Amino acid sequence: MADQASSKASYKADTLIAEDIDAYLEQHQNKGLLRFITCGSVDDGKSTLIGRLLYDSKMIFEDQLASLEADSKKVGTQGENLDFALLVDGLAAEREQGITIDVAYRFFSTAKRKFIVADTPGHEQYTRNMVTGASTADLAVILIDARKGVLTQTRRHSYLAHLLGIRHIVLAVNKMDLVGYGQQAFDDIVADYRTFAEEIGIEDFTAIPISGFKGDNITTAPSPNTRWYQGPGLVDHLESVELSNTSARQQPFRMPVQWVNRPNLDFRGFSGLIASGVVRPGDAIRVVPSGKTSIIKSIETFDGALDEAVAGQSVTLTLEDEIDCSRGDVIGSADDPPETSDQFEATLVWMGDEALKPGRGYWLKLGTQTVTATVQEPKYEINVNTMDRLAVKTLELNAIGVAEVHTERPITFEPYEESRALGGFILIDKITNATVGAGMLHFSLRRAQNVHWQPTMVTRTDHAALKNQKPLLLWFTGLSGSGKSTIANEVEKRLNRMNRHTFLLDGDNVRHGLNKDLGFTEADRIENIRRIGEVAKLMTDAGLIVLTAFISPFRAERQMVRKMMSNGEFIEIFVDTPLEVAEERDVKGLYKKARSGELKNFTGIDSPYEEPENAEIRVNTVEMTPEEAADHVIAQILPLK
Amino acid sequence: MHRLTHLERLEAESIHIMREVVAETTRPVMLYSVGKDSAVMLHLARKAFHPAPPPFPLLHVDTTWKFRAMYDMREKAARDAGMELLVWHNPEAKERAINPFDHGALHTDIWKTQGLKQALDHYGFDAAFGGARRDEEKSRAKERIFSFRNANHGWDPKNQRPELWNIYNTRKAPRKHNGGESIRVFPLSNWTELDIWQYIMAEGIDIVPLYLAAERPTVERDGLLLMVDDERFPLADGEKPVMRKIRFRTLGCYPLTGAVESEAGTLSEVVQEMLLTSTSERQGRAIDKDEGGAGMEKKKQEGYF
Structure with missing residues (x-):
């Protein structure tokens, strides 16, 4: 027990408790809360460190200590010394195997803060547990054995902590007693770690040399054994690090609606936990996805109405107007509401025993929204030890990868980097009900539903009415050389003669300007079409009849554009020319280049063309001249208002 | 701007948990043991659903051997909250006059453990709030906030669902004729004993x-x-x-x-x-x-x- 005496710095103010309990309570009443996670393997002394924190903060009582002493003698690994690890390894199986297999939450407090510690296992097969613990943590303590330095597991833990959005990293170089408290050993490890940290985007960290077993630099620093160390003790640092929840308040207001409180006809309140920002009576809000706006009437609580509520509070809001709003909706600030979409890129952590099945429907729960979602074949898996990207078909238990997620209807979200509350989600197996995955949204792959366009006074109907026409998007699709541009030009000429307001977007022309940054990879081709779709959408909003001539070989892309447009406005025109005919024409000499291998990914040669299945209009260029084809198109789209 | 204290954060979390349960389960109940933790839990429920009363009943699984002062408090607390109070006595325990003096550990098992299962099955509750805290005991430290029980109300510590952020998976196997999965929900999981006392003082909560x-x-x-x-x-x-x-x-x-x-x-x-x-x-x-x-x-x- 001799070792323990050195660190018995009392961070529970015993004297104050004994002499002026009310003053102590006042102090404790106003403490903040810091949630952190400890990452390390059994051998790094993680449980010992947590046991030490609990012991030093006197969260361990005499009866527990007595049973600890007995257990230490029976199964402990520290000889005659107290085995603090036994305090925290809770489940019977863990005590027997001497390992920690689950997430356990521990509590201690000091004069300045209350702490919740997520204690999680460090082995790779417990990645899901660490991710779980990290999801609610503000800070991560990454343990390194001073004798071993930065190991594969250190990289894994750091990567996971960073992935889950933890911005405060503490590198606790443990077991300093076993390297003679040498500064060189410490400095080498820190330098080594810094190189790696920068690689994965960790901007800053605090390194502290400690001995969890002997108690050096746990509460205050420097310990007599590390006079060379200038920084804070571990507890000092935990007490003083600036909490991140202040930044959540500077973001725009968002509250996912959990429950509609309707005790009688006179009261209708919307209950939820404020995810970000501040709300006050009189604030203008918008309900997403409906886009309906109103004004905050009151913030109701059991303790009376509030003048203001901030991120982190559970409140009930009432609105000035009777508008539709229910569980799953998000109330956001009117001028800066969150986005909605139904296609995302996300990082997934697979937690199910059964591997991810791309294309299978899972329940996706994000905030208070639950929808059916499918995951596409992963773009890659991340090797959590080397950070290499691997090509994979699926994700197995504990694998982390990046994939597209599609939801059956649009959901309200924010990128995980900006909001854990609206960017983190879980996936649930529909048969077993198990939580099989966790995800972090990066961005929307397209804007599924723009509910928060700046409302304009002159509407699209007004624009169209003035032009005396119905806006349309005439989407010509077909092989290169099929005659899309020629026919589209002929159609535009006819429309122009009919006093219609038109605009023709041509593939080559767009690539000279708007899309000159895009190449011909699959992703770029999708983005090319997406941008054209967005531009066409704006032009139809302005009341124009838009004509486009792009190969647009994939059904999914054409479908994507169709979904952007209002019902009936998207007219798909299949310019049907057999490949032999198009190749024979070879107006631009491209088929020749493709055949010779000079041109890669050429549609029809080494890249497929997916014919439309239900095109509104089909023109056969073998049977029709371009003029006849144009007349046919015009006949099909009449009347034009 | 207002910086939230640890008690305010704990309160907000507990309220969020209770609202999730009410929104996503069909027949929740609050287990009410009349102790100080139950008192705090009940108080939080009143806050969560104000101005409505909490939309679920209180259930006391009684042994007939509680302190008299507890029975007085039980009635008053339910009345003050405007909630229905259900009291369950295991009929078998009653019939066999199970008592702590003659039956030792059996007393707790029959009146409380068996009684609780009977009551949950009898009323068909699919979610039950309990006032347990993780700081109480080592195995509680690893229990989830939403803890699933099979049809026999058993807990499998190795088969717990991961709980990320504040997203709770409340999906469970449907109730068949003889009971399905149910959830025990612990809204006070992250509170410590000191937090409980401080909150009782700060909020002026009635205790036995x-x-x-x-x-x-x-x-x-x-x-x-x-x-x-x-x-x-x-x-x-x-x-x-x-x-x-x-x-x-x-x-x-x-x-x-x-x-x-x-x-x-x-x-x-x-x-x-x-x-x-x-x-x-x-x-x-x-x-x-x-x-x-x-x-x-x-x-x-x-x-x-």
Whole structure:
């Protein structure tokens, strides 16, 4: 027990408790809360460190200590010394195997803060547990054995902590007693770690040399054994690090609606936990996805109405107007509401025993929204030890990868980097009900539903009415050389003669300007079409009849554009020319280049063309001249208002 | 701008949990044991659904051996909250006159563990709030906030769902004719004993007066200081209860709950004693000591709350 005496710095103010309990309570009443996670393997002394924190903060009582002493003698690994690890390894199986297999939450407090510690296992097969613990943590303590330095597991833990959005990293170089408290050993490890940290985007960290077993630099620093160390003790640092929840308040207001409180006809309140920002009576809000706006009437609580509520509070809001709003909706600030979409890129952590099945429907729960979602074949898996990207078909238990997620209807979200509350989600197996995955949204792959366009006074109907026409998007699709541009030009000429307001977007022309940054990879081709779709959408909003001539070989892309447009406005025109005919024409000499291998990914040669299945209009260029084809198109789209 | 204190954050989290349960389950209930943790949980429920009363009933799984002061508090608390109070007595325990003096550990098992399962099945509750905290005991530290029980109410510690952020997976196998999966939900998981006391003080929550020291009739049994709360307490020939100034750190069946001698007559004095004391809260209870360190874990696997 001799070792323990050195660190018995009392961070529970015993004297104050004994002499002026009310003053102590006042102090404790106003403490903040810091949630952190400890990452390390059994051998790094993680449980010992947590046991030490609990012991030093006197969260361990005499009866527990007595049973600890007995257990230490029976199964402990520290000889005659107290085995603090036994305090925290809770489940019977863990005590027997001497390992920690689950997430356990521990509590201690000091004069300045209350702490919740997520204690999680460090082995790779417990990645899901660490991710779980990290999801609610503000800070991560990454343990390194001073004798071993930065190991594969250190990289894994750091990567996971960073992935889950933890911005405060503490590198606790443990077991300093076993390297003679040498500064060189410490400095080498820190330098080594810094190189790696920068690689994965960790901007800053605090390194502290400690001995969890002997108690050096746990509460205050420097310990007599590390006079060379200038920084804070571990507890000092935990007490003083600036909490991140202040930044959540500077973001725009968002509250996912959990429950509609309707005790009688006179009261209708919307209950939820404020995810970000501040709300006050009189604030203008918008309900997403409906886009309906109103004004905050009151913030109701059991303790009376509030003048203001901030991120982190559970409140009930009432609105000035009777508008539709229910569980799953998000109330956001009117001028800066969150986005909605139904296609995302996300990082997934697979937690199910059964591997991810791309294309299978899972329940996706994000905030208070639950929808059916499918995951596409992963773009890659991340090797959590080397950070290499691997090509994979699926994700197995504990694998982390990046994939597209599609939801059956649009959901309200924010990128995980900006909001854990609206960017983190879980996936649930529909048969077993198990939580099989966790995800972090990066961005929307397209804007599924723009509910928060700046409302304009002159509407699209007004624009169209003035032009005396119905806006349309005439989407010509077909092989290169099929005659899309020629026919589209002929159609535009006819429309122009009919006093219609038109605009023709041509593939080559767009690539000279708007899309000159895009190449011909699959992703770029999708983005090319997406941008054209967005531009066409704006032009139809302005009341124009838009004509486009792009190969647009994939059904999914054409479908994507169709979904952007209002019902009936998207007219798909299949310019049907057999490949032999198009190749024979070879107006631009491209088929020749493709055949010779000079041109890669050429549609029809080494890249497929997916014919439309239900095109509104089909023109056969073998049977029709371009003029006849144009007349046919015009006949099909009449009347034009 | 207002910076949230740890109590405000805990309160917000508990309220969020309760609203999730109400929104996503069909028939929730709040297990109400009349103790200080139950008192805080009930108070939080009133806050969560204000101005409506909490949209679920209170359920007390009674053993008929609670302190009389607890029965008084039970009625008052339900009335104040405007909630329905359900009291369940295991008919088998009643019939066989199971009691703590003659039946020892069997008393808790039959009245409470079996009684709880019966009550949940009888009313068809699919989610039950409980006031357990993770700081109470080692196996609780690893239990989820949403803890799933199979149709036999058993807990499988190795098959718990990961709980990320504040997203709770409340999906469960549908109830078949003889009960399906149900959820035990612990909204106070992240509270500590000190948090509970501070919150009681800050919010002026009514608690059973037995938590405060007063002169009460006592006898000693097996190292425990017991209060003679009614005439059912068997006294040895010539034995007379002794008046002592005592209070209780935890409340259960009076013949099984040890008192501590104390001068703490106010809440802050109770907290003062608690902070300066050197034994943990559950020490006054016999239940944790069974079968070494794994006593509670084993009980929970069998369906104890």
